[in-house]
Amino acid sequence: MNPKTLRMSTKRLLIIEENLKTASSLKQSLNEFGYEADIAYVDETGEALALSGHYDLVLIAVKTIESDGYQFCRNVRENNYQVPILILSASEKIEDKLCGFECGCDDYLSIPFHTSELKARIRVLLRRVMEAPVAVDTIQIADLEINRYAKTAFRNRRPIKLSSKEYNLLEYLAVNRGKVVSRSELSEKAWNKKFDQRSNIVDVYINSLRNKMDNGHHQSLIKTRIGFGYVMQEQ
16 A cells, blocks of 8 residues: 555544534545544534644534634634644635635535545645644643644643633643743743732632643642742652
C-alpha cells in the first residue's frame, strides 16, 4: 500500500451536525472512505473538540444563513486554529457560500452531493495540510493536556472551558512547571499587565482556574506557595 494512502486511512474527521440520522449516514460514508469519524453538536463541547488538535478536518452542516453552524465556523477560525473546515449546506445561494468563506471555511459543498465529490473535496483539503504541515505544540502534565496552538486544555480527555485570561495563566504555569511563579510575574508575563499589589485579581483567576480544572479530579496540579506564589507540579 502506498504510504500516503495508509496515512490518509488513519485521518480523523469531526462531523458537526444536529440531525443524528444525517450525521450517522455521513459517518458511515466517511468510514467507508477509510477515515475515522466522530459526531458532535454545535455547542461548547463540539467547539472544544474542533479546537483540540485531535482532528484532521471538520465538516460543519448548515441549513440557512442564520444557522449556528456559521458562527461555529467563525469561532473555530478566530481561535487561530488552521484545521481544514468543509461546510455542507442545503443552500446553493451565492450569499450563503460567501458567508461560509467569510466565516473561515476552506471549502463549501451544497447538498445534495455525490459521495465521490465529497471524497474528492476531503482528499484535496487533507493534501494541502500534508504538503504544508503545521506543528502543534502540546504540553502534557499528568492527565492534563494543553494544546498551545489551538489554545485549548483537556483533563483526562475532557475539554476545560477557559477564558483567555485563565488559559494564559494555565499555559504560563505549565511552561514553567516545577518553578514557583510570583503573582507579579503571572500578571506581567501571562497577561502583559503591570502588577497592582493592592489587587487580588491573580488569586481570583487562579481560584476560578482551579475550580474548572480540578473539579472531579483527585489530584490538584496548581499548588500554592504561601508568600511566594504558585507552582504547577504533579505531586
